[in-house]
Amino acid sequence: MFYFEPAGIRIFMRYSQTLIPTVKEIPADAEIVSHQLMIRAGLMRKLASGTYIYLPAGQRMMAKVMNIVRQEMNATGAQEIIMPVVQPMELWQRTGRDIDYGETLGKFIDRHGRGNVLSPTAEEGFTYLAATEINSYKQLPMNLYQINTKYRDEFRPRFGVLRSREFMMKDAYSFHADDASLHKTYMDMYNAYCRVFERCGLEYVIVQAESGEMGGSQSHQFTVPCESGEDVIVYTDDNKLAWNIEKAPVDAPAKQPAVKAGKPELFHTPGAGKIEDVCAFMKVEPAQLIKTLIYKSGDDIILVLLRGDHEANPEKLARLMAGAHTEMADEATIVALTGAAVGFAGPVGLCDKAAKVFVDHSVAAMAVGATGANKTDYHLINVVPGRDFPLEGANVQVVDIRNAVEGDTYEGKKLLFKRGIEVGQVFKLGTKYSAKLGAKFLDAAGKQKECLMGCYGIGINRIIASAIEIGHDENGMILPITIAPWEVIVTPAGMEPEVMAAAEKIYSQLEAEGVETLLDDRDARGGVKFKDADLLGIPVRITVGKKTLAEGNVEFKLRTDKDRTILPLATAAKQAAQTVRDIKAKLNK
């Protein structure tokens, strides 16, 4: 495959003149390994909660990841542009996202009283551009992207760079005349993303994701499995299918054998509005309770019935509601509807009052259960689904509306769970933005149509953090060579003139070979240099020592290996350069 030299990456660097402030102690506010190591290895420093200064080593890693992304995007024919980070509020009002995005949207008013948005993503800007510049089907398809700072005013930044307020994202937006074209670009992006993550040395899983957008959409998420990930991915035990937890479907459980149950009876549960409290009163398990969640969609009441041990899945609800906006009902609505305090709602006698009732199929499968009695401080026992409340009817549906849990199956296959870091996502957007911002074109028949759109994101900082999460040991980072800050570190162990001279020689030979090299020319003991080299995770180390040098040799060591090998001084640089190329070729193939 091809060798590339990232634009703007300096090859030749001396440790003594570079700001690489490594620290021995684990920073107090860093919880996860990647955050700790990014601080300890001197990649970055915190400026404020959720914002980080990238120091030279960190900046190099960012630049290298961005270059890989850029190359793979360009290879698909996508065009790079630069979009302002500060954007007019008016544009966001036109799509309604000034409201929909909520508090996470960073805003400020300038001296002229104009509202401005700090771009958390850029559908508006790119669609605005398409609306003004695309007129004809002959210009389509078009795929535009940028690699730029994004800002989100997170309620709670955490995990270092994984959930920060300011971060670097590659975001692409494609425009199409028809579905086939959208699908082709979607798949081009999908495949380009595979190459990006492979070249970055990441192990990743592609999962089907909820798009959260309307209109026949499709979405995949690229996730790096690791413990500190915030996303939960669900996959079948044959490894054939994987989803984000928001999307993972579950089989309907087998109907429990019918039991003889008397009529529903009131059971006094004073103050027990929560599942655990009710269970304590009744001495039953949460799985024997039926909980009733009350949502509103406009003026309509939506009931969702779930087993006590299950959780509602808002994405599945949204899909069942065909995209109509729904929200949890407020206390006043619940009290008015049920005639009881919050926590005592139940389906018996309530289903007729709702526009829609969604019964999770694990509730439908229950033989008998306990529910709220629609009377403060009381629950009902001996409630039989289908007898005491309907399982069918004009407004009643038995559906899959909950999150998958341990023990669930899909198509008979066991579902397994893993945590992961989302590093990329591809979406089909449909015409949501093009319709609102007037991105239209004339087709071959002269008919005006709205552009179909796709959007595609990659979290640059998250690639670095996840590479560290999956690549480290007790001594520090173990980085893929394609994103490591340097490919080789030359470590003179000792300050004798002949040792330094040999190190300098290898260093300049590596430069001639085009290898990104850091020369540790500090006046420090060997141990200090070895520790920092390991902490920085530089894949290849060449050590020049007095004893081996006396025999005309130097040492060669890979960060991934325990052992060192001896190479002749004369050919060491050439051999190291070849090794570097070989390792890179494996990742870049």
Add this chain to the structure above:
RNA sequence: CGGGGAAUAGCUCAGCUUGGCUAGAGCGCCUGGUUUGGGACCAGGAGGCCGCAGGUUCGAAUCCUGUUUCCCCGACCA
């Protein structure tokens, strides 16, 4: 935004309960010396408005009130 915790040297933290010597340690930093292959040693040194603002007191890092910032759990979110 709810709940919990923290703020003292560049970093990690003691001291606060029970107010009172010149506010401490380790690491890091500077100077000199001895060292030089896995975070060396000795000697000397620099560095603090004890987050900020009020209050109580003869006296506050320490007690009280307010405020800001940071961290954790939850909710929310890519």
